[in-house]
Amino acid sequence: MKRRHFLKGMAAGSAAVVSGGLWTGSIARGQTPPSCPPPPANGTPFTAGQDQRPIIQRRSISLLTTAQIAQLRSAFAKLRALPSTDNRTWVIQADMHALYCQACNNDLLHSVHGTWAFFPWHRAFIYYFERILGSLVGDLNYFRLPYWDWENLRSMPSAYLFPANTTNSLYDANRYSVIASGGALPVNDGTAARIRLLDGITDFATFGGTAKAGGACESNPHDPIHDDIGLHTSPWHDMGHLGFAARDPIFYAHHCNLDKLWNNWNALSATSTPPAYQNPTDPAFLSQRWNFYDENQKIVSISAADVLNHQTNLRYSYPTPTTSSSTQSSSSLSAASPDTAVSAPATTLAAPVVSTHAARLVYSETRPGPVIDVTYGVKMSVLQAVRDQNTVMIVLRGVTVPENQMGVFDIMSVDGSRMKYLGTLAIVGDAMRMSPLPRTVVLDATEAADDLLDTSDPARITLVPREGNGSFMLKAEDIELRLVSQP
Numbered sequence: 001m002k003r004r005h006f007l008k009g010m011a012a013g014s015a016a017v018v019s020g021g022l023w024t025g026s027i028a029r030g031q032t033p034p035s036c037p038p039p040p041a042n043g044t045p046f047t048a049g050q051d052q053r054p055i056i057q058r059r060s061i062s063l064l065t066t067a068q069i070a071q072l073r074s075a076f077a078k079l080r081a082l083p084s085t086d087n088r089t090w091v092i093q094a095d096m097h098a099l100y101c102q103a104c105n106n107d108l109l110h111s112v113h114g115t116w117a118f119f120p121w122h123r124a125f126i127y128y129f130e131r132i133l134g135s136l137v138g139d140l141n142y143f144r145l146p147y148w149d150w151e152n153l154r155s156m157p158s159a160y161l162f163p164a165n166t167t168n169s170l171y172d173a174n175r176y177s178v179i180a181s182g183g184a185l186p187v188n189d190g191t192a193a194r195i196r197l198l199d200g201i202t203d204f205a206t207f208g209g210t211a212k213a214g215g216a217c218e219s220n221p222h223d224p225i226h227d228d229i230g231l232h233t234s235p236w237h238d239m240g241h242l243g244f245a246a247r248d249p250i251f252y253a254h255h256c257n258l259d260k261l262w263n264n265w266n267a268l269s270a271t272s273t274p275p276a277y278q279n280p281t282d283p284a285f286l287s288q289r290w291n292f293y294d295e296n297q298k299i300v301s302i303s304a305a306d307v308l309n310h311q312t313n314l315r316y317s318y319p320t321p322t323t324s325s326s327t328q329s330s331s332s333l334s335a336a337s338p339d340t341a342v343s344a345p346a347t348t349l350a351a352p353v354v355s356t357h358a359a360r361l362v363y364s365e366t367r368p369g370p371v372i373d374v375t376y377g378v379k380m381s382v383l384q385a386v387r388d389q390n391t392v393m394i395v396l397r398g399v400t401v402p403e404n405q406m407g408v409f410d411i412m413s414v415d416g417s418r419m420k421y422l423g424t425l426a427i428v429g430d431a432m433r434m435s436p437l438p439r440t441v442v443l444d445a446t447e448a449a450d451d452l453l454d455t456s457d458p459a460r461i462t463l464v465p466r467e468g469n470g471s472f473m474l475k476a477e478d479i480e481l482r483l484v485s486q487p
Contacts, residue, residue, distance in 0.1 A: 036104035039096075043291040043301035046313075053141045053315045058260070061146040061157040061253055068146075069159050075133035075143065076169035076249055087297040088132045090247075096125060097246035100290065101430065104243065113242065113430075114214040114437035116204070116285055118222075119262045120304035122255050127307070127314045128292040128300070129252065135295035144316050147256035150225060151192040154184040160250050172248040174238040179229050186466075188410070188424060189228055190221040195261060197444050199268060200352050200393055200484035202276035206440055207265060211284060213398065216442035217265075222258055223426035227408050229254075230429075232467060236406070241429035263310070264321035264349065271487075272351035279308055321349040350487040352391075357381060357481040359394075361461075369414065369460035369474060372452050374481065379453045382481060386449050391484040394422070394443040398477025401427050401437075407469030411441070413448035415459035420448040425463065425474070438477070445481075 064072070082089040098104045100112045100121060112121035126145065134143030148157055156179055160170040164180070179185070188194075198217055201207040209215035229250060230240020238248040245251050269277035280286070286305040294300045311317045357378045361370040372394070374382070382392055406427055413420040423443040443461075445452055451459035465471045 036095075036098065039099045040291040040293060040299040043299040045289075046300060046302040046306045048306065048313055051313065051315050055311055055315050055317055056142055056144045057317045057319065058144045058256055059146055059319075060149045060153070061159065062149075062153055064146055064159075071137055071139065071143070072133075072146065073159070073169050075137045078136040079133060080169055087293040088136075088295070092293065093129055093132065094244075094246040096292065097251075098243040100125075101242045111437075112290075113218070113428075114209070114439060116209040116211055116215070116280060117288055117304070118214065118218045119208050119259070120288065120307050121290055123259050123262075123307045123310060123314070124290055124302045125292065126252060126255055126259065127302075127310075128294055130316075131295045132293075140295065145252050145256050147260050147318075148250065148253035149257050149260070150185060150190040150221070150254075151195050155179075155182050156229070156250060157253070158182070160253070170249045172238055172250070174231055174244070174248065175229055176232050185225065185228055188421060189224040193444070194221055196486075197391065197393060197442065197484075198261070199265065199349070200354055200391060200482065201265075201395075201442065202272065202351075202354050204278065204280055206395055206397075206442070208262070208279075209440070211282075212438065214437065214439040216395075216440045217258065217261060219399075219439050219441050220424050220426070223428050224408055224424050225254060226428045227426045236429040243430060245428075259310075260318045263318050267321050268349065268351040270351075271349075277351065352487060353485040355381075355483045357483065359479050359481050361396075361476060361479050363473075363475075367460050369462035371458040371460050372479070372481075373458075374453060378481065379455070381483065382449050382453060385483040385485075386446060388485070390446075391486070392445045392449050393482040393484055394445045395480050395482060396441040396443070396474075396476035396478070398438045399425070399441045400439075400475065401425075402472050405470070405472060408466045409463040409469070409471065410466065411443060411474065412462050412464050413445070413451050413459040414462045415451040415454070415457070418451065418459075419464075420451065420459075422448060422461065441476070 079088065079093070080090045084091075086092075095104075112118060130143070130145045131140060133145070134140040137143060160168075160172075161180065161182060162168070162171075164171055198207065201216060205215070207215050207217055209218065226239045226245060227236075229248070230236050230238055230245070232240070235241060238244040239251060239254075266277055266279065269275055286303065288304040289301050290303075291299055291301045306313055357374070359372050359374045359378065362373050363370045385392055406429060408424065408426040410424055411422045413422055422445055423441065425441060448459065452461075461474055463471050463474050
């Protein structure tokens with residue numbers, strides 16, 4: 001049975017039950033798929049300055065003390081134990097993610113995935129979720145969720161894995177066996193090198209998306225890590241399916257790290273010339289507003305504008321971004337303990353120098369993938385950048401995925417028998433992909449520049465599926481090259 005029809009059939013067999021603004025006890029232990037009631041509405045608006053708690057730094061899970069790990073587990077355990085009549089209950093919070101994405105929302109332009117809403121919505125969602133957890137353990141002022149900095153800690157933190165049963169409130173049974181047993185993420189997913197590439201993107205439209213398209217950070221590393229963790233076969237639960245992803249406690253550590261990446265990307269504005277790394281100022285972006293339940297079970301609303309200054313308004317911070325993670329070698333990462341951060345000399349992170357160059361994709365019926373066409377002058381600039389040990393970035397906009405396609409695909413430069421890795425394209429499951437959502441895909445072409453720009457016989461860009469997934473041709477509406485010189 002095709003995936004879309006399978007999931008739509010499942011949805012038809014699970015009707016929403018809503019009573020008095022609460023989701024009834026019939027779904028207290030979860031349902032397949034989420035019952036998709038209307039989101040909470042008419043919340044009391046957030047106002048700047050209303051949160052007067054101390055500003056507390058979110059920390060890497062590897063830096064939490066034994067007592068802090070115990071408190072984190074206690075918070076999730078208390079959340080899971082709430083009665084179904086409580087607006088804060090585990091399933092209500094987890095399904096909030098489904099309510100605002102394609103799993104429950106077929107209004108693609110207002111989805112929090114595949115648009116510029118991705119970063120601010122998840123920041124708001126985690127803020128209220130964090131407050132609920134803090135209140136449940138009597139530590140609203142100082143409790144902050146940790147982040148899983150997978151660029152350094154290549155295996156899922158052991159607190160989320162062991163003991164591997166329901167006595168551990170951070171455990172989830174719906175995880176890919178390799179990850180669930182303590183194995184490392186795939187070698188190319190969520191790496192320091194990938195983050196360093198993203199730091200070479202100076203505009204939010206490419207990094208974080210637009211009103212009608214997803215950004216490069218959502219495409220990778222967000223999507224691949226979701227698929228790496230979730231089950232690798234239908235129905236792809238939990239992390240591998242948008243309707244169920246927030247039922248795995250690692251979801252929150254994963255998204256705290258993505259929030260940290262957004263914070264660090266913004267921080268590059270201080271050293272960029274001309275000023276860059278800015279969030280959108282478009283009123284359509286700033287006025288986006290969403291409703292949540294707070295720690296008092298009240299419906300509250302918050303806008304994208306409210307969450308941009310997270311330190312002042314939301315009362316949390318991150319460590320000052322440095323170059324330490326980007327200078328670690330792959331060998332040092334593989335030798336590290338899964339729960340131990342790798343030490344490296346750290347200096348303040350500075351913005352790179354970026355130049356943009358025109359290019360176009362050329363498709364041919366006789367080739368299974370497109371080739372890049374540039375002028376002679378652009379080719380010479382690119383090859384000089386490689387000689388100068390700078391980065392060659394390919395920006396693909398308007399990349400679409402066939403409706404029923406699933407899986408993770410490595411994007412390769414293919415020149416005869418020679419293949420070089422450029423990036424990854426992953427499709428996270430959802431229940432209502434009625435039409436493909438365009439996304440921005442950013443590739444690192446530094447090692448493959450000679451092959452891709454070969455005048456006589458350029459290499460083609462090809463999708464190579466992992467684990468036997470069916471493939472398709474990579475197509476994009478627009479392409480440009482960016483040359484990135486690290487300071």
